Amino acid sequence: MQDVALLGVLFAALAIGFGLGVRHRAGKRLTRPAPKAPALSKEYFVGLNYLLNEQPDEAINTFINALDVNSDTVETHIALGKLFRARGEADKAVSIHQNLLARPALSVATNDHIQLELAQDFIALGVHDRAQRLLKTLLNHTTDDTYRLSAKRLLLDLLDREREWQEALETVGPILKQQPALRCPAAHWLCELAVEEIGESSRALARKHLKKALQMDENCVRATLLYAELEMENGHYQRAIDWLERIPHQDIAHIPTMLTALKRAYERLENLAGFEAHLYRLLGQAPYTSVIVALGELVHRRDGVDSAIERTGEWLREAPSLGGLDYLIDLYLESERLNGKTSPDTRLLLLKHHTGALLEGRPRQRCRHCGFTSDHLVWQCPSCRRWGTIKPITGIEGE
Ligand SMILES: [Zn+2]
Structure with a gap:
């Protein structure tokens, strides 16, 4: 044909x-x-x-x-x-x-x-x-x-x-004004250089590259995450949180990407109340499943499983999702166990089986340009080779 x-x-x-x-x-x-x-x-x-x-x-x-x-x-x-x-x-x-x-x-x-x-x-x-x-x-x-x-x-x-990042940056420089779309890949090339420097234990040079990356593209989430990681390595957890706080403004779809680092920083500061307040702010910005589950876990730990069921149920009413339902069923099963039931409710187990089967094998990340899916975040799409287009899948079937 x-x-x-x-x-x-x-x-x-x-x-x-x-x-x-x-x-x-x-x-x-x-x-x-x-x-x-x-x-x-x-x-x-x-x-x-x-x-x-x-x-x-x-x-x-x-x-x-x-x-x-x-x-x-x-x-x-x-x-x-x-x-x-x-x-x-x-x-x-x-x-x-x-x-x-x-x-x-x-x-x-x-x-x-x-x-x-x-x-x-x-x-x-x-x-x-x-x-x-x-x-x-x-x-x-x-x-x-x-x-x-x-x-x-x-x-x-x-x-x-x-992967000739330095030469690519020298080549792109003179045409950035005409081709502003090249700022995004150029920022990633600078991030690649920063990662190389971190591998060589040259933190100062890595910071230089990251600074340039954010000058190149102020919405470069990757540079911000790397900055936060460097701060955490130095024990500056509050500074790391300040960096992570920028990410929802750079790209709201990357809220799930930053949650692990955010949790780690607050835990190191032993400030779970601060983490909870931060999560509520994120929930107001975008009610993603990963934020709801993180909040549910905090409530579970502090106020017990029944409070967690109540609150998680409320949040999921506003933003229903398969992953959220799966977590809610886990909480119900936990509640039954704590209430002394020797064998779990078979209806709950059946529901858990169904949500588990639906979630199994689902990709967690998708390229917004070509639709390529992946289980983990990669900064350059292996299919269309664009930078920064792979983002967490959110919504009813997301995360
Ligand atoms: Zn792609």
């Missing part, structure tokens, strides 16, 4: 190239004859015949043979190379584009265009070092802003794949 669609485009490209060639030659008819048009049209119809007989490879080869490389058809050749790349035949695309580059007297703009295509062929083939070299050469000489920007974006993508 894809082949047929691609061949349709190829057919159109060829027809346009052919049409342009004929028109161009027709314009010059007064001074020069156009001897090649009939030969081209013959092969063109042979190719068309192959196409109609569903022989795409033969059709493509015939179409390529039908095209001489000249200034009229160079764009058609570039398009052919692109089609091969889209078909997963990047090696053929490389030979077409390299063949074009070997032609003398190409215009500067055409030369730049072909180099850009060739770099994409190499990326498709996984030959990243050749693609990088080609893009850097192109960036050194091109004066065309469109090609420059495309080349930079491709180079940034490669540097990101190769």
Whole structure:
């Protein structure tokens, strides 16, 4: 099906190239004859015949043979190379584009265009070092802003794949004004550098990177979490809480992400009342299941299981969720046990079985861009490779 669609485009490209060639030659008819048009049209119809007989490879080869490389058809050749790349035949695309580059007297703009295509062929083939070299050469000489920007974006993508964070940051700097969307990945590259420095025990350098990350993207939750972790390592638990307090303002969806660290900080301060007050504030901002369960546990510990059942039931009425119901059933079972029931209510056990089965195997995180799901938080989506798009799943089936 894809082949047929691609061949349709190829057919159109060829027809346009052919049409342009004929028109161009027709314009010059007064001074020069156009001897090649009939030969081209013959092969063109042979190719068309192959196409109609569903022989795409033969059709493509015939179409390529039908095209001489000249200034009229160079764009058609570039398009052919692109089609091969889209078909997963990047090696053929490389030979077409390299063949074009070997032609003398190409215009500067055409030369730049072909180099850009060739770099994409190499990326498709996984030959990243050749693609990088080609893009850097192109960036050194091109004066065309469109090609420059495309080349930079491709180079940034490669540097990101190769985890060359520092070079990626140096490359992205000059285009941040034009491309503000790159601030988010750049902040993550700085976080990656910070994590490397933490691994090398260079806390001061790590802080420098994190500071820059927040200057790059003030809503970078990851940088804030890392700052909080550094404060906790130094025993500055209140400062860690101050950092974590920013996260709901940066991205409310990451409230569940920060809860473990928040709980740890308050526990170290032996300030459970402070933790409870903080959780109530979060509940007011977004009644996520993880916040309700954390509050339920605090009430359970302080006032007993029946109070926890009552309060959790109230919160869940406002924000029902499967995970919340599962927790509530646990509280009921605990209450029965404490009230001296030797065997639990079978209806409760049945309900618990159902909620457990529904929750089992459910992903906890989802990429907001491509829908990729995961059990744990990763900062770069393994599927679409975007940074910061994976977030906790909330709502009725969430968390
Ligand atoms: Zn994704």
